[in-house]
Amino acid sequence: MFSQHAVKREDAAPELVRHSRYPTRLSVYTDAPELEVSIEEFETFALDRLQVLRAIEDAQLRAKGEDDQRRRVGEALDRHLPLHTNRSRLPARQLMAERRKDHVSHFILRLAFSRTEELRSWFLRYECALLKHRFREADAAERQELLAAARLQLAHIPAAERKAMLGPGADFYGAQEALFEVDFERVLDLVARSQVVLRAGKAYVPQTEVAALLAHEFRQRLARALAVCAKALPQLGEDERLVPVLHNLSNQTARREYRSATAAGAVSADSVDSLADGFPLCMQHLHAQLAADRHLRHGGRMQLGLFLKGLGLDMQEALAYWRRAFGAMTDDQFAKGYAYNIRHNYGAEGRRADYAPYSCHRIITTNPPGPGDHHGCPFRHFAPERLRAALHRDRLPDADVREIAALAAAGHYQVACTRHLEARLLRRPGDAQPAAVTSPNQFFDLCSGAAPAAAADSR
Ligand code: SF4
Incomplete structure (x- = not known):
């Protein structure tokens, strides 16, 4: 601790900091904090760090270019997790408080996000992005310190x-x-x-x-540390103060599963075709292929079927819709090969889980389509020429098609889809800028002006 006298001497601050627990501004979080943390600090620190990680996720989805992305992340850091340099004229006490918050908040989120594979993957991704951002923004001396650490x-x-x-x-x-x-x-x-x-x-x-x-090595070490945390978590099972806070934290990631506010029964088998104009490209493609082939393979049926369920197509209407769509087969073939699966998606068979529509992240990162499949994300899985043709079919101007195709070619699939949504909405004067697309159902609701969505934890 510092004496009152020492803290007031601004010129002494760097010397004090250099000999403190936090001599450098940036950290790779090798050692766990030893300090006592109040339960209020525990939650506040972690929520502030979470705001930063969510801002990074949002910037990756929304930013128009690298400079915009850096600006967005920089603003979130200034607001929620500032870290000033040793050369700043701030009192040592403040520099130390900032570094302590950075250190403690990282370890709290480590614990909160070690619970499931998906949470670990989210945390790893955005902690690495944060480290990279800070490294790029640091001066040469700070970079050397971080590499040494x-x-x-x-x-x-x-x-x-x-x-x-x-x-x-x-x-x-x-x-x-x-x-x-x-x-x-x-x-x-x-x-x-x-x-x-x-x-x-x-x-x-x-x-x-x-x-x-640096990010690669950090990621490997953090992945190992998260695995250790996951094993240690059950030991916290009895702690009534910490466990609810940790669950609450991990439930607040930006990539929550999207749930439309539309009620079951709001859409009938007869009305699906009339809604297709508001579908995102992935669902437009599945809907068109279903009409053309009068069949879809399993991946396509799951992706489109759960999307339609999210739109408000209830189980009986879903059975009617798919039966009609598969018009070439007999009732017996449909009942034996397909009806069970539809009922299963609605929780009426098997382990009776109420399955949710797929998120964009899931569609983009898992189960890529093979020959004869039509599921997946066109921004991720279509060849450039095919993607441009699909966008032209959606009556987009040439300039928009070029911009969206370039975003997809650069690997910014959800950004491309968000631009697609913007291009559609901007046809209507007065529309506000839409949120970043994270789910086909969200795209549909935003495109069709449906009630705002609720978000539910998918974990
Ligand atoms: S980004 Fe999402 S909503 Fe858009 S096409 Fe891809 S999977 Fe569908």
């Missing part, structure tokens, strides 16, 4: 020695300010993208790519 064991190659070590390969790096030697297995993604020169089993990583290396 991460013990990445990078051998720095002085500029004067590059030519002798790499021969003509040194020219690949131009005037890069620093170059590091690592075992090539640690940077396989950079090797695959031809971003590094290889020599005798070593890769030479330029300064501009060290953030990727």
